Amino acid sequence: MDKLSSLCFLILSIVTVLVVSRLWFPIFVNLPPEDMNDEKQSFEKHISLMSKAPHHPLDPLTVQEINKVRDILSSYEPFSNSFPTIHSLALEEPDKSLVLSWEFGDPLPPRRAAVVGILHEQVHVLSIDLELHRVIRHTANPTRGYPMITIEELLSAFDVALANSNVQKSILARGVKLKDVKFLSPSPGWFGKEEEGRRFAKLQFYTLQGTSNYYMRPIEGLTVTVDLNKQEVIKIADTGKGIPIPRSANTDYIYNGEKEPPEIKQINPISIEQPKGPSFTVENGHIVKWGRWEFHIKPDQRAGMVISRVMVRDSETGELRNVMYKGFPSELYVPYMDFDEHWYFKTYMDAGEYGLGLLSTSLVPLNDCPRNSYYMDGVFVDGNGKPYVQENIICVFERYAGDISWRHTDTLLPNAKSGEARQKVTLVARMTSTLGNYDYIIDWEFQTDGLIRVEVGLSGMLMIKATPKEYTENKDNEGFEPLVSENAIGVVHDHYITFYLDMDVDGVNNSFVNIDLVKEEQVNKSPKSSPRKSIYKPYKKVAKMEDEAKIILSLVDPSEFHVVNPTKLSRLGNPSGYKIVPTATAASLLDLDDPPQIRSAFTNNQIWVTPYNKNEQWAGGFLAYQSRGDDTLATWSQRNRPIENRDIVLWYTLGFHHVPCQEDFPVMPIVSSSFDLKPVNFFDRNPILRAAPAFVDDLPVCNVRSSLNF
Numbered sequence: 133m134d135k136l137s138s139l140c141f142l143i144l145s146i147v148t149v150l151v152v153s154r155l156w157f158p159i160f161v162n163l164p165p166e167d168m169n170d171e172k173q174s175f176e177k178h179i180s181l182m183s184k185a186p187h188h189p190l191d192p193l194t195v196q197e198i199n200k201v202r203d204i205l206s207s208y209e210p211f212s213n214s215f216p217t218i219h220s221l222a223l224e225e226p227d228k229s230l231v232l233s234w235e236f237g238d239p240l241p242p243r244r245a246a247v248v249g250i251l252h253e254q255v256h257v258l259s260i261d262l263e264l265h266r267v268i269r270h271t272a273n274p275t276r277g278y279p280m281i282t283i284e285e286l287l288s289a290f291d292v293a294l295a296n297s298n299v300q301k302s303i304l305a306r307g308v309k310l311k312d313v314k315f316l317s318p319s320p321g322w323f324g325k326e327e328e329g330r331r332f333a334k335l336q337f338y339t340l341q342g343t344s345n346y347y348m349r350p351i352e353g354l355t356v357t358v359d360l361n362k363q364e365v366i367k368i369a370d371t372g373k374g375i376p377i378p379r380s381a382n383t384d385y386i387y388n389g390e391k392e393p394p395e396i397k398q399i400n401p402i403s404i405e406q407p408k409g410p411s412f413t414v415e416n417g418h419i420v421k422w423g424r425w426e427f428h429i430k431p432d433q434r435a436g437m438v439i440s441r442v443m444v445r446d447s448e449t450g451e452l453r454n455v456m457y458k459g460f461p462s463e464l465y466v467p468y469m470d471f472d473e474h475w476y477f478k479t480y481m482d483a484g485e486y487g488l489g490l491l492s493t494s495l496v497p498l499n500d501c502p503r504n505s506y507y508m509d510g511v512f513v514d515g516n517g518k519p520y521v522q523e524n525i526i527c528v529f530e531r532y533a534g535d536i537s538w539r540h541t542d543t544l545l546p547n548a549k550s551g552e553a554r555q556k557v558t559l560v561a562r563m564t565s566t567l568g569n570y571d572y573i574i575d576w577e578f579q580t581d582g583l584i585r586v587e588v589g590l591s592g593m594l595m596i597k598a599t600p601k602e603y604t605e606n607k608d609n610e611g612f613e614p615l616v617s618e619n620a621i622g623v624v625h626d627h628y629i630t631f632y633l634d635m636d637v638d639g640v641n642n643s644f645v646n647i648d649l650v651k652e653e654q655v656n657k658s659p660k661s662s663p664r665k666s667i668y669k670p671y672k673k674v675a676k677m678e679d680e681a682k683i684i685l686s687l688v689d690p691s692e693f694h695v696v697n698p699t700k701l702s703r704l705g706n707p708s709g710y711k712i713v714p715t716a717t718a719a720s721l722l723d724l725d726d727p728p729q730i731r732s733a734f735t736n737n738q739i740w741v742t743p744y745n746k747n748e749q750w751a752g753g754f755l756a757y758q759s760r761g762d763d764t765l766a767t768w769s770q771r772n773r774p775i776e777n778r779d780i781v782l783w784y785t786l787g788f789h790h791v792p793c794q795e796d797f798p799v800m801p802i803v804s805s806s807f808d809l810k811p812v813n814f815f816d817r818n819p820i821l822r823a824a825p826a827f828v829d830d831l832p833v834c835n836v837r838s839s840l841n842f
C-alpha cells in the first residue's frame with residue numbers, strides 16, 4: 133500500500149472509532165476489563181447498569197428483581213428453615229395475548245419469576261409474583277427428572293471424589309499428581325431401574341500436566357459416580373489401568389507467538405468500514421431495529437439466546453408485520469457411539485442438563501465478533517439464588533461479506549455492459565456456549581429480503597478416548613475408531629439442535645402446508661401431446677392434525693414446508709407464508725427404543741408442528757437431567773391435536789454426524805450448518821427491488837482506488 137492510502141486508512145480508522153464511540157457508548161462500557169483486578173469494580177458497574185427497570189414484558193429479570201425474588205423465597209414458609217439450592221430462576225413470561233396487546237407506554241404486565249429449586253431431594257417449581265410479593269404457585273416433583281445442575285454442586289462433587297482415598301489411589305497408580313487432575317462430569321442419562329431414585333453425576337478425570345489443553349489427556353477407564361444431593365461417592369469404576377494417558381506434545385492451542393511456516397503469507401488485518409456508523413439501534417436494552425427488521429433479544433440461562441416478537445416491514449406499505457413470536461434452541465442432544473462402560477451414558481441433553489446460557493462465555497472482540505459489534509450482558513443466578521452478570525455474551529453486528537443479494541445483466545441488449553446488482557448486508561445476533569469440551573456458536577442472521585438464517589457452528593475440543601494404539605490399522609469392512617493423535621481416539625458422535633420456532637406469520641393463527649413435489653407421467657395418451665415422459669408438479673397438502681406434520685426429510689420424496697396464514701392472501705390470492713428450508717442435516721441411527729433415543733425422541737422427526745402451549749417449550753422435557761423420556765415433544769405430540777389455522781409452533785432439528793479426523797486435533801476448526809426461514813408469497817414482489825445500489829462515494833474517506841493500490 134502506498135503512503136497516501138496508509139494515511140487514508142489511518143484517518144478512516146480514527147474517524148470510525150470516534151463516530152462509533154459517540155453513537156455507541158454502551159459498546160465500550162461493556163468491554164471486558166483489561167486488568168483482572170478491576171473485576172469487582174466492573175461487576176458493580178454492571179449492577180448499576182443492569183438494575184434499570186425492565187421496559188418490555190419479555191425483558192429478563194433485573195438484578196434488583198432477582199434479589200426481590202430471593203427475599204420472597206426466604207420468607208416463604210416451606211423454606212423458612214432451609215433455603216433450597218436454586219437450579220433456575222428467570223422471568224416467567226406473561227401470557228402471549230398480554231404481550232401481543234402490549235405497546236410501548238403501557239404499564240408492564242405483572243412481573244413474575246419462575247424458580248426451580250431442590251430441597252431435601254425434592255424438586256420445587258414455583259411461580260412468584262413480584263408485585264404481590266408472594267409465591268402464587270408451588271408444585272413439587274411435577275415430572276420425573278431433575279433440573280439443570282449447578283456449577284457449585286459439580287465443583288463440590290469433584291472435591292468429594294478427589295478426597296476419596298480409593299479415587300486418589302487409582303489416579304496416583306497412573307503416575308498422575310493430584311494437583312494436575314481436572315474433571316468433567318458427563319450427565320448420566322437414564323438407563324433403567326438401578327439408576328433411578330437418586331440424582332447423581334459421573335465424574336471423569338484429565339491431567340493438565342504438560343499442557344494447557346484440559347481435554348486432551350484423559351485418565352481413561354476411571355469413572356466416579358457421586359450422589360449430588362448427599363455429595364458422596366457411590367461407585368468407583370476403575371478398569372483402565374493399562375491404558376496410557378495420551379501425550380502432551382502438540383496439544384496446546386493458546387497463542388504464544390509461534391509462527392506458521394514463512395511460506396504461508398499472513399492475512400492482513402481486516403474489518404468492514406461503516407463511516408456513518410452502524411445502521412441498527414438497540415432500544416431499551418433489548419429491542420433491535422435494523423432496516424426493515426425489529427425484534428426483541430435476550431439471554432436465557434437455559435436456551436442461551438431467545439429472539440422474540442420478530443417483525444418485518446412490508447416493502448410496499450412500510451407496515452410492521454409479524455413473522456415469529458419466539459425462537460430459540462430448545463434442546464441439544466449429543467449421543468456418543470461407544471458401548472464401553474465409561475462411555476455408553478454420554479448422551480448429553482446440554483440445554484436441559486447444563487444450560488446454554490449459563491455456560492456462555494464473554495465474546496472476544498475482533499475474534500469472536502467483528503469490530504462493529506454491540507455487546508449485551510446476561511444476568512443469571514447462582515446456586516444460592518444470587519444474581520451475577522455474565523458480560524458480553526451476545527453480540528449484534530452488521531455483516532457485509534462481499535456477497536450479492538440480487539443481480540441481472542441483459543446481455544443480449546446491444547450495449548450491455550454491466551447490469552444491476554445489490555450488496556448483501558445482513559444483521560447477525562450471535563451467542564456462543566462452551567459446554568465442557570465443546571463450543572457452539574449460534575447465529576441468527578437477518579437478511580434485507582426477509583430471510584432469516586439460523587446457523588450453528590461447532591468448535592472446541594473433541595471428547596478423547598485414550599487407547600494403547602499409536603498408529604491406525606487400515607482394515608476394510610470393519611467399524612473403526614478414528615485415531616486423531618497418538619493414543620487418542622476422537623469418539624464418533626452426533627449433535628442435534630432442536631429449535632423451537634413459534635411462527636406467527638401475519639398473526640397468531642397459521643397452518644402448516646406440505647408442498648409435495650410429485651412426479652407426473654404422461655402415459656398412453658394418444659395422440660401424445662408432448663415428447664416428454666415425465667415432469668413434476670407441486671401439490672399442496674394442509675396438515676390438519678399433528679401427525680400430518682411429522683416430517684422425516686427425504687431427497688427422493690421432496691417437499692417444501694410452509695407456515696402460512698390462510699386468512700391473509702396476497703394480491704394474487706396466495707396465502708402469506710414463510711417456509712422452513714433445511715440444508716445439510718443428519719438423522720439419528722439409534723434404535724428408537726435405545727434409552728437415550730427414548731429421552732431424545734424429539735429428534736425422531738426433523739420437523740414437528742404442535743399447537744401452541746405455554747408449557748411445551750423444552751423438547752426434552754422441563755426436567756431433563758436423568759429424565760426418562762415421558763415429557764418430550766414426542767410424547768406431547770402423540771395426542772395428535774388439530775393444528776390447522778391455529779396458533780402453531782414449528783420444531784426443527786438440525787443434526788450433524790461427527791466422525792473425527794486429525795484436523796480436529798487439538799482444537800476443532802468450525803463445522804457449521806444452518807436452516808432458513810424464507811418468505812413465500814409474504815411480500816407482493818421482490819422486497820428489495822427498490823433498495824439502492826452502493827456507490828463509490830458512499831465511502832467518502834477512502835475511495836475504492838486506494839484499496840486497489842496494492
Ligand SMILES: *[C@@H]1O[C@H](CO)[C@@H](O)[C@H](O)[C@H]1NC(C)=O
Binds near residue numbers: 778
Ligand atoms: C385462532 O384460532 C382459534 C382456534 O380456531 C380461535 O379460537 C381464535 O379466536 C383464533 N384467533 C384469532 C386471533 O383469530
Ligand SMILES: [Cu+2]
Binds near residue numbers: 590625626627790
Ligand atoms: Cu462433534
